[in-house]
Amino acid sequence: MNEAGRVAGAQPGTMLADARTICPELVVAPADPAGDLDFLEKLSLWSQRWGPWSALDPPDGVLVDVTAAAHLFGGERKLLVDVQSAFAARKLAVRASIAPTAGAAWALAHFGAHSGPGEAIVPPFPPGACKEEMMRPLGDLPVAALRLDQDVLTVLHRLGIKRLEDLGNIATGDLDRTEKAARDALHRRFRNRKSPSANPLIRLDQLLGTVPEPLLPIVPHHMPMVQRRLMEPIRHRTLLDRVLSDLALDMVRELEARGQGARRLELGLWRVDGEVLVRRLELASATREAAHITRLFTTKLDDVDAGFGVETVRLRASWTEALALAQGDMENAAEAHGTSISACIDRLSVRLGPQAVRRPVPFASHLPERAQVWKAPLELLSASQMSFQNHYRPLKILDKAESIAVLYASPDGLPQRFRWRGTVREVARVEGPERIAPEWWRERSLVRLRDYYRIEDNEGQRYWIYRDGLITDGRGGAPQWYLQGLCV
Amino acid sequence: MPRYAPPSGAKTLQTHPVSAAFAGDGTCLSTTDIAALSKLREARWRPGLTEQPLHSEIFASSDDASGAGVALALARDALRVASTGNADPLAGTEDHRQVLWVQDARAIERSGRPCVQGLPDELRGRLIHVAAQTPEDALFALEEGLKCRDLACVIGEIVGNPRGLDFTASRRLSLTAEKHGVALWLVRLEAQADLSSARMRWRIEAAPSATPRWNHDAPGTPRWKAELFRARAHAPGQWILNNDKGYLRAGRPGVANSNTAISANINLKPDEASTAYPRYLARATVGRSLAIVARM
Secondary structure, three states: OOHHHHHHOOOOOOOHHHHHHHOOOOOOOOOOHHHHHHHHHHHHHHHHHOOOEEEEEOOOEEEEEOOOOHHHHOOHHHHHHHHHHHHHHOOOOOOOOEOOOHHHHHHHHHHOOOOOHHHHEOOOOOOOOOHHHHHHHHOOOEHHHHOOOHHHHHHHHHHOOOEHHHHHHHHHOOOOHHHHHHHHHHHHHOOOOOOHHHOHHHHHHHHHOOOOOOOOEOOOOOOOEEEEEEEEEEOOHHHHHHHHHHHHHHHHHHHHHHOEEEEEEEEEEEEOOOOEEEEEEEEEEEEOOHHHHHHHHHHHOOOOOOOOOEEEEEEEEEEEEEOOOOOOOOOHHHHOOOEOHHHHHHHHHHHHOOOOEEEEEEOOOOOOOOOEEEEOOOOOOOOOOOOOOOOOOOOEEEEEEEEEEEEEEOOOOOEEEEEEOOEEEEEEEEEEEEEEOOOOOOOOOOOOOEEEEEEEEOOOOEEEEEEEOOHHHOOOOOOEEEEEEEOO | OOOOOOOOHHHHHHHOOOOHHHHOOHHHOOHHHHHHHHHHHHOOOOOOOOOOOOEEEEEEOOOOOHHHHHHHHHHHHHHHHHHHOOOOOOOOOOOOOEEEEEEEHHHHHHHOEEOHHHOOHHHOOOEEEEEEOOHHHHHHHHHHHHHEOOEEEEEEEEEOOOOOOOHHHHHHHHHHHHHHOOEEEEEEEOOOOOOOOOOEEEEEEEEOOOOOOOOOOOOOOOEEEEEEEEEOOOOOEEEEEEEEOOEEEEEOOOOOOOOOEOOOOOOOOHHHHHHHOOOOOOOOOOOOOOHHHHHO
């Protein structure tokens, strides 16, 4: 809300309809907290022009450490003037102040009088100064300047403590009986509040600098980015491949300088007509090999439509990981010895898709089709204490169990002769059953239990079959037979 | 994994020296010795050979898992030989390298995916499975796997005789495998044995399993009828393979009992050889020349 809106009568917390009734000319913009935070981050980076490091103070503040930096601008007063003019040039309203502690600066910036730049400067506390002296320039500020929660402010208001001076007097004032009692009461009242924003005493100490206040500095993080602006727009694939390999080399150099390897790369192609084509690539492990990067991108550029030509190509590593510099191979034999496992998996998953290259991992279930899950190949497996000890499992399992037609069953219900995939087979040997009950906590109540048998036919082919249910289980008709596994 | 090298006559002579009476004079080499040498030189295949080929093809039916079973058994045999032959005392005892298993879509549909609980213990946590849509993708994955130095071996399953898998493709696979020293066992399901450059080509069928000791009605240790119909270094032959307690064993076909497996070391005595073959009858050398011996 800007000053004009405030003057017209709108207040934070007012409903929009009410505000519009008060002032029909009100201009409304939807809130964008993420965008605001993003802007604040950029702003705080930009503010590092006045001091070596800065910290965010969401939602609308930036703290800059100007210790021993003010003389570069000709003194603190001139520094504040510079801040005012720099922000004004960017059409931003700012309330700036300089104080020995971050808390004091915040208090002055938010609640100071701001009649001129000199008002917003608290001179450094002299060493050995008592608290009253330090309080003097700040004493008239309201207690809200301590950055307290709303409920704490309410409590203080009810106690009659309205200005910093009141609180300071009680906390540190002359020791007579009533003040001592009040101070003890205040200490007891906030004894259990460990968070600074809920404890006015801690906040007061932070304001005066007797308790350190840790701040999280904002550190710029630069994504390695290389680009080529082309003199002539390119329309042909061979030229694009050439540019791509140049970019990959540049990127590798950039990454090498930082001791990093790329995990995710984004290739942007700016076309003459303003379209931007983006191709993304994720790698199984941090990589710094130009040939590898080029090769993986080459397969992704097949469907690029260059239109009237591509004029700018940009490669950006949006996710990097530390990758120590390694000594190059001394001998050519090692170069020719082959790729590493991560490069191999990258190549496979780029061409065949990430779902095609996976690793089977045991899963805690007795149902054969649930007993293994498929994970990414180089993912670290979580340590498990024990695995399920199953009776016997075949080497291969069909994705979907195939129904078999029992032509002749032996008296105990086992198939003696059955047809599967058009061939009639005679069962020679049987072992079983291994009974696997349905997982009732997961499945419907009509799912039947399974009796698994390991069989061998008279030609020696071995299978793993099951009967789906029992005749007497009351969950359907006569049980069906299925073939699920092919044994070795 | 040792590189493939054809057995040389000189090496055979070193390992099985001729008796000293004949060694100096080539003309005195008697037929007994020739027979013995020829028998040794013929180098019939047996499990546990140190020089294993790096590209083998296994033709099998897609209605059972015998092809994959034999491929795994051969691969484990080769890996075991490679690990015991490793003389470096500092080398780790356990092999942690991954095994790549490539299947095309039809192979998955016909013969299923590998089941992690059914795999041999030492391969259980080391399998990377590639589900390729087409045979061409499967061939690409096989070749990429063979180029990777961190893989223990590559196992492939391809159904039928796709157009992409011609002699050129198999030659590419052979050369890549031998360049990088990664072994490939390619299971050809329901396929005709057309032109291929595989160093060993097997035809596998399931055979009735051995009778278990206690439960005679149950299927026992799996066995396969294996026919080696083309190999560079070995004579063709037929065996009954089984994988008893994780060790590959080969028995003679027609002998039902698995106890008569061929032992890994054939110590042939000259008189045995002479009883097997008449004294003055020249024996077929199966394409191998005795020139080196005659020169000595």
